[in-house]
Structures are given as C-alpha cells and as structure tokens.
Amino acid sequence: MIRVLIADGEPPVRCRLRRIVESDGLISVVAEAGNGADAIATTARCRPEVVLMDVHMPGVEGLTAAARIAAAPAAPKVVMLTTFDLDEHVHQALRAGVVGFLLKDTPPRELTAAIHAVSAGHAMLTPRVTRRLIDHFTEHxxxxxxxxxxxxxxxxxxxxxxxxxxxxxxxxxxxxxxxxxxxxxxxxxxxxxxxxxxxxxxxxxxxxxxxxxxx
Structure with a gap:
C-alpha cells in the first residue's frame, strides 16, 4: 500500500483528490494538510511515501514546503499540483527535489498512475510540462x-x-x-x-x- 499525504489550501480540492487517490485499492491517504507549514510537520509525523502538494499553499508556499520536505532524511517523493503550467514553477520545483509535476485537471487514472510511478522511483511530468522543459533546455x-x-x-x-x-x-x-x-x-x-x-x-x-x- 502506497501511503499518500494530500496538501492543498482548499478543502473541496483535498476531498476530490482523496476520492481519486482512494479509488485505487493500492493507495491510501494517511493525512491531509491545509497549509505549507502543516504539510511539513505532518509529513515528518506521518511519514508518507508520496506527497501531493499544491504550488500555491497558504502561509509557507508550496514550493518552499516541497523543498524542505525533499531535503529531509528519508524524504518522500513530492509531486506538485497546480492549475498553471508556468515555467518558473516547473524549474523551481524540479531543482528543489520534486519528482513529479502534474496539472490539477489531470485525469483520475493518470493521477493514480503518477503516484505509482513516483513511488517506484520514476519522474512524472504532464506532456505540457515536458514540452516546456524541452523548450527551456533548447534555449539555455x-x-x-x-x-x-x-x-x-x-x-x-x-x-x-x-x-x-x-x-x-x-x-x-x-x-x-x-x-x-x-x-x-x-x-x-x-x-x-x-x-x-x-x-x-x-x-x-x-x-x-x-x-x-x-x-
């Protein structure tokens, strides 16, 4: 069973993500967090294998929280979720240690597949994000x-x-x-x-x- 923590500032979004994640019989949601600081503390306490983190979190920003979580010993895999596929978010997140970057409109099956993939040690990026990264590397x-x-x-x-x-x-x-x-x-x-x-x-x-x- 893959242990997942959901971190998002909006309760309805967390509820939707929980339903999607728990529709997969091999994934369980062990905790939720409504702000960045709580995400960091809850991750340390509950020790999930995967963290789904919104880019825009109340208090401590999602990217900052993700970087702190990823830098901790025996860190979980962090997947960033956002409604915008902005370059600066992608680059900052990946260089901070995030292993996945998905849009919030990612279909349910793709979201659960991404959790399985990052848990197995693979990176997971949406096609739109991948295209932006390719453009970035071409222009560096x-x-x-x-x-x-x-x-x-x-x-x-x-x-x-x-x-x-x-x-x-x-x-x-x-x-x-x-x-x-x-x-x-x-x-x-x-x-x-x-x-x-x-x-x-x-x-x-x-x-x-x-x-x-x-x-």
Missing part, C-alpha cells in the same frame, strides 16, 4: 552549460556514463544492459553520483546533464 545559455560541466567534472568516467543514461530516461535495468553491469551496481553509481553532485534525485541529475549538453 552558454553560462549555464559551463557551470554544469564544471559540476559534472567531479564524477568519474563511469559515473558520468550513468548520469548521461539517466538523462536519456533509461531505467536502472536498461542502464545495466547498456553499460554491462548489474542493476544493483547501477543503483550504487547513481547514489554515488547524486552524493558528489549534491543532488537529491534523478530528475535533478538529468537536468544538470542536459544543461551540460550531455544529451
């Missing part, structure tokens, strides 16, 4: 590329190969086949690379690799 400037390459210089050749494969969207199993190593070894390389780069998840590593022009 040379200064960002230089900074990203300098940061990646801390990795060994093998770690760099793994990070490049992560940025290409390959799973650990696929990376193992491509680089001729076991899935467990791939996980070790990914963890080691994230630690060296000061990152918290694969999405951030993929963003960095793309900024550096590796993909």
């Amino acid at each position: 400037g040379p200064a960002r590329s230089v900074t990203a390459r300098e940061q990646l210089a801390a990795l060994t050749h093998r770690e760099l190969q793994v990070v490049r494969a992560v940025a290409q969207g390959l799973s650990n199993m696929e990376i193992g086949r491509h680089l001729t190593m076991t899935e467990a070894t791939v996980k070790t390389y990914v963890s080691r690379a994230l630690s060296k780069l000061g990152l918290t998840n694969r999405v951030q590593a993929a963003l960095l690799a793309r900024d550096a022009g590796l993909v």
Whole structure:
C-alpha cells in the first residue's frame, strides 16, 4: 500500500483528490494538510511515501514546503499540483527535489498512475510540462552549460556514463544492459553520483546533464 499525504489550501480540492487517490485499492491517504507549514510537520509525523502538494499553499508556499520536505532524511517523493503550467514553477520545483509535476485537471487514472510511478522511483511530468522543459533546455545559455560541466567534472568516467543514461530516461535495468553491469551496481553509481553532485534525485541529475549538453 502506497501511503499518500494530500496538501492543498482548499478543502473541496483535498476531498476530490482523496476520492481519486482512494479509488485505487493500492493507495491510501494517511493525512491531509491545509497549509505549507502543516504539510511539513505532518509529513515528518506521518511519514508518507508520496506527497501531493499544491504550488500555491497558504502561509509557507508550496514550493518552499516541497523543498524542505525533499531535503529531509528519508524524504518522500513530492509531486506538485497546480492549475498553471508556468515555467518558473516547473524549474523551481524540479531543482528543489520534486519528482513529479502534474496539472490539477489531470485525469483520475493518470493521477493514480503518477503516484505509482513516483513511488517506484520514476519522474512524472504532464506532456505540457515536458514540452516546456524541452523548450527551456533548447534555449539555455552558454553560462549555464559551463557551470554544469564544471559540476559534472567531479564524477568519474563511469559515473558520468550513468548520469548521461539517466538523462536519456533509461531505467536502472536498461542502464545495466547498456553499460554491462548489474542493476544493483547501477543503483550504487547513481547514489554515488547524486552524493558528489549534491543532488537529491534523478530528475535533478538529468537536468544538470542536459544543461551540460550531455544529451
């Protein structure tokens, strides 16, 4: 059973999300939060596996709350929900450690599928958000590329190969086949690379690799 916390400032929205989430027999809502500060405290207390967080939360903003939650030890997977697919929200959220970004009008089946996906370690973005990210990477400037390459210089050749494969969207199993190593070894390389780069998840590593022009 996947344990989920729903954080949204509007009770009717939380109620709707709860109905959708609990329609999946393998997901349970363990708590709700109506503001950012409560989301942070409730997450620490209830230890959900996935947090559904509205971008615009009362008090502590959703992005700020998400960053604090994602930075905590044994952090849950955070999925941001919003009615607007604005660039600054997407970029801030992903770089803060968020692993999913969905619009509130995402169909129920896609929402529950996203929860399963992030719980399994995958990133989840709506097609509209993905298109905006592609445009962003296409237009990024040379200064960002230089900074990203300098940061990646801390990795060994093998770690760099793994990070490049992560940025290409390959799973650990696929990376193992491509680089001729076991899935467990791939996980070790990914963890080691994230630690060296000061990152918290694969999405951030993929963003960095793309900024550096590796993909």
